Amino acid sequence: MKLPAPPTFSSPLHHPRVATVIGRWLGTTVVVCFLTGLYSHFLQDTPSWLPVPSRPANLYRVTQGVHVISGTVAVPLLLAKLWTVYPKLFAKPDLNLAKLIERLSILVLVSSMALELFIGFVNTLQWYPWPFPFRQTHYALAWIIVGALLVHLAVKLPLIRANWRRTPERRPESLPAETTGLTRRGLFRTVAGAATLVGITTAGQSATPLGSVAVLAPRKPNIGPQGLPVNRTAEAAGVTGIGADWRFTVVGPRQLSYSLDELRNLTQSRSALPIACVEGWSQGARWEGVRVRDLLELCGAPARSRVRVVSMEKGGFYGTSELPEEFAADPLTLLALRLNGVELALDHGFPARIIAPNRPGVLQTKWVHRLEVVA
Incomplete structure (x- = not known):
């Protein structure tokens, strides 16, 4: 496979600031999805030391709805995050321990997250084309993702801190647009809009007022015996x-x-x-x-x-x-x-x-x- 020429990677849309902003959105979504999924898992397999309250009566309805919505929203955010950093995947790796750990954490993080989102989505369709138990595998993958994410954040912390805040030189209007005319601000709006649209068209299976626009939801709540x-x-x-x-x-x-x-x-x-x-x-x-x-x-x-x-x-x-x-x-x-x-x-x-x-x-x-x- 012929590698892209270096000039094609000079876009400001591949800047660490862009990756940091989208990474914050993705990270927040992953944390929400992980915590609500953890709650669901413990309700189904409650440890003897963990008291689970019966009230509020609708708590599980809310947490599991948020879990599935956040997992679905994570798909466009993950794709956008990968797009902002993909030029680095073609760079020749440095032969030092920190870089090798970074590459390994990225490999584990991306592959496990992609698999987690895929089997989670397929579970909403109640289709299980694999021989392993879904719930136990889904739970184990969640911990692998958290571990790989912590390693990745530790390695990338200096770069994240340097690009966490917007400074005058990093403002979208101060940077050239991509050859397509897309600016950073335009990219952020596109990604945020796509994530919001995916969330709204999924939420209707648990949020009744949105039921009429739940085109991505496999179930319509009020249809059945x-x-x-x-x-x-x-x-x-x-x-x-x-x-x-x-x-x-x-x-x-x-x-x-x-x-x-x-x-x-x-x-x-x-x-x-x-x-x-x-x-x-x-x-x-x-x-x-x-x-x-x-x-x-x-x-x-x-x-x-x-x-x-x-x-x-x-x-x-x-x-x-x-x-x-x-x-x-x-x-x-x-x-x-x-x-x-x-x-x-x-x-x-x-x-x-x-x-x-x-x-x-x-x-x-x-x-x-x-x-x-x-x-």
């Missing part, structure tokens, strides 16, 4: 319905068993809670059913007990889930029997499902037939 999207259908879960002999069981100090009609005759409560999925979409809904804490009281379990939720789903990673004590005791947590005023559709978990505040959709277990009090 009973006005709520479905990720995993009953057919995919191997659930075809229930027989006349179906019973719901609570395993605790006293074992309880109910038919569906008997569940309906227990004291019913209402909760207005969203389904918020890891793919970034969310939709609020009105739920009716029996409070989990009332079932714990009926079976003689302590007020703050952990509960294992068992589904009729056959196979899959989420046939069981666990409600930590904060969630099981929350009055908004229901064994839901009705959605938006009518009986649950089979795809939404008929005859009963869990709905709890501040929980990922994958943990709002459907087709529930047993609760087990965990000692």
